[in-house]
Amino acid sequence: MSNVLVTGGAGYIGSHACKALSHAGFTPITFDNLVTGWQDAVKFGPFEKGDLLDRPRIDQVFAQYAPIAVMHFAALSQVGESMSVPGKYWRNNVMGSLNLIEAAVAANCPNFVFSSTCATHGDQDNVILDEDSAQIPINAYGASKRAIEDILRDFQGSDGLRHVIFRYFNVAGADPDGEVGEFHQPETHLIPLMLDAIDGKRDALTIFGTDYNTPDGTCIRDYVHVCDLVDAHVLGLKWLQEGKQSRVFNLGTGAGFSVREVIEHSQTVTNRPVPYAEGPRRAGDCTKLVSGSSRAVNELGWKPHRSTLKQMITDAWRWHQTGHYDA
Numbered sequence: 001m002s003n004v005l006v007t008g009g010a011g012y013i014g015s016h017a018c019k020a021l022s023h024a025g026f027t028p029i030t031f032d033n034l035v036t037g038w039q040d041a042v043k044f045g046p047f048e049k050g051d052l053l054d055r056p057r058i059d060q061v062f063a064q065y066a067p068i069a070v071m072h073f074a075a076l077s078q079v080g081e082s083m084s085v086p087g088k089y090w091r092n093n094v095m096g097s098l099n100l101i102e103a104a105v106a107a108n109c110p111n112f113v114f115s116s117t118c119a120t121h122g123d124q125d126n127v128i129l130d131e132d133s134a135q136i137p138i139n140a141y142g143a144s145k146r147a148i149e150d151i152l153r154d155f156q157g158s159d160g161l162r163h164v165i166f167r168y169f170n171v172a173g174a175d176p177d178g179e180v181g182e183f184h185q186p187e188t189h190l191i192p193l194m195l196d197a198i199d200g201k202r203d204a205l206t207i208f209g210t211d212y213n214t215p216d217g218t219c220i221r222d223y224v225h226v227c228d229l230v231d232a233h234v235l236g237l238k239w240l241q242e243g244k245q246s247r248v249f250n251l252g253t254g255a256g257f258s259v260r261e262v263i264e265h266s267q268t269v270t271n272r273p274v275p276y277a278e279g280p281r282r283a284g285d286c287t288k289l290v291s292g293s294s295r296a297v298n299e300l301g302w303k304p305h306r307s308t309l310k311q312m313i314t315d316a317w318r319w320h321q322t323g324h325y326d327a
């Protein structure tokens, strides 16, 4: 069996990726410091606790498992926090990734799949983004991910490390089998916060800003189902295994939903009201982030099956009701 090193494999997207990898015949080796991940989410292969700032530990794991590829999800990813403590993002995301990339090169691991973000594009009002859109991040999170993209391009040039970069839009939903799902501590993402507010687990949701230049004044995002997203990662890995060139793929649906529209859909799916209040803008938020996915569809053969907002909220609500990794 071929081992794949999955950093952040105990997190939301990483745990779904481990499941998809294992179904595709790979053995996912989870490398995670458990700062934001949950050991209970590691169900599909071995677990190695470690931190990307600890280079000897990374080297040890490469030596032990000789992975044929890295899938790099581990990162801090809160836009708001990245604006108030940017150093944490530059150190953890960029220095940690540099350690990992250098370790992959040293271990002759030839394939690198990287989880980047639409936040690298920044605020480009009313544009449907694509892979060639300018990258002008407006928050430290997006800037840290753009820097890692640049590092990967440099190491492709110097050492031939081939990479696939996925820039994702807003990831939502959960494994329909209920084996893994979304659980952040603290939670900052719209849909899980909304579901918590619906069933009284927390206070009313606050809408961050109602004065944006959008039809209803709230921010617009492009939501992608986590299962569709990780399917693309498996296709990206196969792309590299076939010897194809390094490539960037945007993973969006081309459809944007405002915060108010997500609230309305949640009320319809759950048949319950969403308690909410209107508040000020959150620092670092872009007005609209929406992307097409024609490159991923045409070149990778990506076929998103579950990325309607209704399906994502339905799956998230099911997961929300059946339990999670409560510590």
Ligand code: UDP
Residues within 6 Å of the ligand: 079, 170, 188, 189, 190, 191, 193, 205, 206, 207, 208, 209, 219, 220, 221, 259, 282, 285
């Ligand atoms: N949002 C909000 N209230 C919240 C959390 C998020 O209004 O409590 C908004 C946020 O401003 C953004 C959208 O919901 O426009 C999605 O935010 P999230 O944090 O889920 O993802 P991000 O777009 O930051 O990656």
